[in-house]
Amino acid sequence: MTPLLDNFFNTTILAQYWPSILGGFWLTVEVALLTIAVGVVAGLALAIVRAMHWRPADIAITVFVDIFRTLPQLVVIVFLYFGLPYAGIQLSPFAATVLALGAVLAAFATEIFWAAIQAVPQGQWDAARSLGLGFLRILFLVILPQAVRIAIPLLTNRAIAITKGTALGTAVALPELLGRAQSAMAIAANPSPLTLAAALYLLFFVPLVVASRWLEGLGPRRH
Amino acid sequence: METLQLFLDNFADWDSLVRIWPLLWQGLQLTALLAVVTLPIAVAVGLLIAVLYSFHHKPLNVALLIWIDLFRSFPVLVLLILIFYGLPFLGLKLPSFAACVLALTLNNSGYYGEIFRAGIESIPPGQREAARALGLHPLQVIFLVLLPQAIARVLAPLASNSLELVKTTSIAALVALPELLRSARVAQEQTYNPTPLTAAAIIFFVLLWPFARWVAKLERDMIMRQK
Numbered sequence: 001m002t003p004l005l006d007n008f009f010n011t012t013i014l015a016q017y018w019p020s021i022l023g024g025f026w027l028t029v030e031v032a033l034l035t036i037a038v039g040v041v042a043g044l045a046l047a048i049v050r051a052m053h054w055r056p057a058d059i060a061i062t063v064f065v066d067i068f069r070t071l072p073q074l075v076v077i078v079f080l081y082f083g084l085p086y087a088g089i090q091l092s093p094f095a096a097t098v099l100a101l102g103a104v105l106a107a108f109a110t111e112i113f114w115a116a117i118q119a120v121p122q123g124q125w126d127a128a129r130s131l132g133l134g135f136l137r138i139l140f141l142v143i144l145p146q147a148v149r150i151a152i153p154l155l156t157n158r159a160i161a162i163t164k165g166t167a168l169g170t171a172v173a174l175p176e177l178l179g180r181a182q183s184a185m186a187i188a189a190n191p192s193p194l195t196l197a198a199a200l201y202l203l204f205f206v207p208l209v210v211a212s213r214w215l216e217g218l219g220p221r222r223h
Numbered sequence: 224m225e226t227l228q229l230f231l232d233n234f235a236d237w238d239s240l241v242r243i244w245p246l247l248w249q250g251l252q253l254t255a256l257l258a259v260v261t262l263p264i265a266v267a268v269g270l271l272i273a274v275l276y277s278f279h280h281k282p283l284n285v286a287l288l289i290w291i292d293l294f295r296s297f298p299v300l301v302l303l304i305l306i307f308y309g310l311p312f313l314g315l316k317l318p319s320f321a322a323c324v325l326a327l328t329l330n331n332s333g334y335y336g337e338i339f340r341a342g343i344e345s346i347p348p349g350q351r352e353a354a355r356a357l358g359l360h361p362l363q364v365i366f367l368v369l370l371p372q373a374i375a376r377v378l379a380p381l382a383s384n385s386l387e388l389v390k391t392t393s394i395a396a397l398v399a400l401p402e403l404l405r406s407a408r409v410a411q412e413q414t415y416n417p418t419p420l421t422a423a424a425i426i427f428f429v430l431l432w433p434f435a436r437w438v439a440k441l442e443r444d445m446i447m448r449q450k
Contacts, residue, residue, distance in 0.1 A: 007312040070428050070435040072390035074397075075404055079424055082408070083417035086233040111439055115446040150446060161387070164298040171397055178301055182308070191309040198301055205296035213292070216341075 010192040017184040017193045024180030025200045031097055031176060032163040032204075038102030039159065043109020050114050051139060061110065068107035073165045076100040081172040093174035097166065105162045112154050116147035156212045164205065177201065232416070239418040243410035247422055250406025257320070257392045257402060261327045262385060268328060269335020274365055276340045287336070294333030300394050302326040307398045319400040323392070331388050338380045342373030379441035386431065386438050393427075403427065 046061050068076065081096040091099065120143050128138040170179040181197035276287050294302075303326035306317060317325065346369050354364040374381065396405035407423035 004313065008309070066432065066435065067428065069439070070431045071424060072393040072404070072427060074393045075424055075427055078404065078408065079417075079420055082411065083234070083420045086417050087230065111442070112446070115443045118443075119446050154442070154446070167298040167300040168394070170300070178298075178304065182304060185308065191305075191312050194305055194309050198297070198305060201298055201301055202293070202296055205298075206292060209292050209296045 007190060008192055008195045010190055013184075013188045013190050013192045014196055017180075017188065018196070020184060021177065021180050021193055021196055021200070024175060024177040024197070025204075027094075027175060028166050028177040028201075029204065031094070031101070031166045031169060031174070034098045035101040035105060035163055035166070036159050038098060039105025039162065040109055040155070042102065042106035044113050046106065046110040047113030047117060048139065048144075050110070051117055051143075052135075064103075065107045065110050068103045069111065071104075073101060073104050073162070074168050074171060076104060077168055077172060093169060093172040096172050097169040097174050097176075101162055101165050101168075104165075105159060108158045108162070109155060112151045112158065113147065116151040117143055119150050120146045153212075153216045156215055160205070160208050160212055163208075167201075234417055234421045236414070236416055236418045239414040239416055240422055243414060243419050243422075246406045246410045247403065247419065247426070250401055250403040250423070251426060253395075253400065253406075254392055254402040254404075257323060257327075257395060257400075258389045261324050261331075261392070262388060264324065265328045265331035265388060266335055266385075268332035269337075270339055272332060272336030273339030273343055276336075277343050277365055277369065278361070287340075291333045291336045291340070294329050295337065297330065299326055299330040299391055300397065302330055303394060303398060319395065319398045322398060323395040323400060327388060327391060330391075331384065334384045334387075335381075338377050338384060339370075339373065342377035343369050345376055346372050379438070379445045382434075382441055383438045386434055389431065389434075390427075 046064070049057050050061055077097055077100040080091055080100050081093065084091060124142055124146070125138060128142045133141070166176055167178040169176050170182065173179065177197050177200060181193040184193035185191050272287055272291065276284055303322060306326050307319060307322040310317060343365070350368055350372070351364055354368040355361075359367070392402060393404045395402045396408065399405070401409065403423050403426060407419040410419035411417060
């Protein structure tokens with residue numbers, strides 16, 4: 001038992017690295033929240049643009065969505081950070097991680113919102129138009145409130161899954177939770193910081209995963 | 224024109240590509256191997272979890288739900304780092320390939336487990352009762368009656384998760400396994416331009432795109448059915 005305790009729950013080492021790892025935790029939370037904000041807002045905006053059925057925009061959005069829902073998140077992060085400098089654009093690790101994850105979430109969110117908008121029955125558009133409402137009012141007052149409700153369970157799952165990608169920031173030296181834990185582990189030659197990081201990740205994500213299970217139960221029944 | 228030429232020289236330099244192609248090809252093969260080995264194992268473990276759950280044994284089900292939510296909550300990279308860099312302190316040193324297979328399998332056992340479980344639970348109980356009344360063995364009920372219907376219902380998340388699994392193999396690059404992304408990074412240090420990275424991204428895109436479109440269609444159909 002002692003080797004396990006000494007290696008994975010070493011209180012001396014934990015006390016020493018606790019402040020650094022806690023700092024990493026807050027950075028992880030920050031990146032996660034920013035990713036969700038960027039991804040959901042951009043996704044909703046792109047879905048609204050698609051609803052306007054303007055051909056050049058449709059094509060551009062489809063290309064964007066297909067690229068970012070197909071490429072692995074890590075490939076996008078590495079490309080933004082190690083590739084773009086050759087085009088004269090040097091992003092910080094923070095910006096590269098948020099932009100990459102935000103773009104991936106935006107691609108999925110666009111798809112989900114767009115499908116949800118289409119899932120609202122055509123009769124709703126017709127009825128609203130016959131009441132004399134204009135396009136934007138119909139979209140924002142009639143269609144979107146219903147579409148968002150349809151989109152929420154799928155969107156929540158996607159957002160959680162992509163937010164877990166914050167740990168990929170270590171690949172571009174972002175000093176978030178996993179990165180801090182790994183460097184502490186290397187210096188201390190002891191994996192206790194990693195145990196702590198794992199516990200903090202669970203602290204952050206278990207409530208989200210449990211909440212999404214509950215949210216799914218509330219969603220429309222499929223049978 | 225000049226900027227375009229400069230851009231092409233950097234991001235799509237043919238000579239660089241020819242020189243580093245063997246490296247990329249090797250990386251692609253390793254990526255494919257990792258996906259082909261992990262996918263069936265992860266599906267099998269997920270299926271096992273769902274089948275065990277379907278017996279509705281209370282304490283067992285609590286344990287299974289904890290397993291599912293625990294591994295769905297763990298970022299897969301954290302799991303991989305723990306297995307690859309943490310376990311050696313307990314005297315268990317796994318090669319990077321095995322560590323990746325283990326991390327991806329544990330992580331995805333949670334996802335597949337939940338997908339299959341939700342699918343089986345969504346089948347009306349009358350199906351199970353009718354099959355039992357016809358004298359089928361409980362295992363026959365699950366595998367011949369419930370599962371085929373369940374899989375049809377959860378095809379969209381099943382396909383989506385499989386695509387995510389294949390994409391996630393790229394995290395192996397972070398434990399020095401020379402799969403496609405890692406090979407591209409190594410090649411980049413030889414060419415001093417991002418052409419290998421562009422090439423790797425294009426390879427990923429071309430191979431996964433048809434599958435991604437199919438998954439998108441399945442998900443769209445699923446949302447439309449909620450009308």
